[in-house]
Structures are given as structure tokens and as C-alpha cells.
Amino acid sequence: MSKKYKRHSYEDRLKYMRMMEDGYSTKYIHTHYGIGHELLEALWLMYQEKGPAALEKKQYVKTDGAFKEKVVRDIEENHIPLHEATIKYNVSVSRMFVWRRIARVYGYEALYQQKAVGRPRKDMGRPKKKKPEEMTELELLRYENERLRAENALLKKVKALVEEREARLREIGRKPSKN
DSSP, X not given: OOOOOOOOOHHHHXXXXXXHHTTOOHHHHHHHHOXXXXXXXXXXXXXXXXXGGGGSOOOOOOOOHHHHHHHHHHHHHHTOOHHHHHHHHTXXXXXXXXXXXXXXXXXXXXXXXXXXXXXXXXXXXOOOOOOTTTSOHHHHHHHHHHHHHHHHHHHHHHHHHHHHHHHHHHHTTOOOOOO
């Protein structure tokens, strides 16, 4: 059974906060709308503190390893709930889950790496073209050689297509054109 993750819009989040004001429990909202407990509690605390503006999506902030380690150590050593750490450090609950998992599995050093886990990137796609002024003489010669090979291959294909057409016309008794 796989989990389905749902993105909750600003309107959805505001609706959840109104429901909590009306007395609905976090468990009820979690089960009926699929929003995580920790996220809901963090949103509730921020909503009480800052109002509806706290429900807007946060801007992506690039963090360094030292900050990640500080956050994870604070959560682990001081037993701070994630929803409180969200308010304290202004980082999403989901990011803290990821950082905490990385620290537990791979150690705190892994938080300093750019991409701690996952498949390595493949260098796919065409390499960027250099301008002739930027190329060395060897690169210019190779580029010209490659261009001439492509041109030669194209001319061979055109010649083969013309010969094939002429052969078909001869079979049915027509004379080929002189163009």
C-alpha cells in the first residue's frame, strides 16, 4: 500500500485552520483531508501566532550543512517537537524529517554533502556549443571535419534516393527527369 501525497493550497490550509477554530480535532482533519499531523500542528501554531499569512508557502531557502546539523541536533537532543522547530527555524516539517532521517542513517557528516542520497546525475544531452572565437585550432578542425562528414552523408542519401526514384520510373516505363 503506497502513500499518496497531496499538496494543500492556501485555501485548503485556511479551511483546516477554520475547522480547528470550530473545534475539529487534528486527527479528524488528518484522516479526512490527508494532511500530516506534524504539518497540521505546525500550521496551527504559526496561524495562532501570525494569522493567515503564516499559511502561505515558504520561499525556498538554500541551507548549509552547519544549519541542518544545528536543527537536527536541537530536535534530537532537546526533544523539541517538529512543529515547534518549524516555527523556531522557519523550515518546513518535511525538510526536517528528511534531515533527521539522513542524520540517523548516514550520520551528521552526510548533512554537509550537496546531495546526500539518491542516484547520481547522468551527464545526458548535447554538450554546449562553443563560439569559434573560444575554440582552439584543434577543436575548430574537428568541428569542421564533423560538419563535412555530415554534409557528405546527406549528399550520399540524396544521391541514393534519386537513383531509387529513377529505377522505379524505369520499371514502369517512364523516362527519368533531367533535373
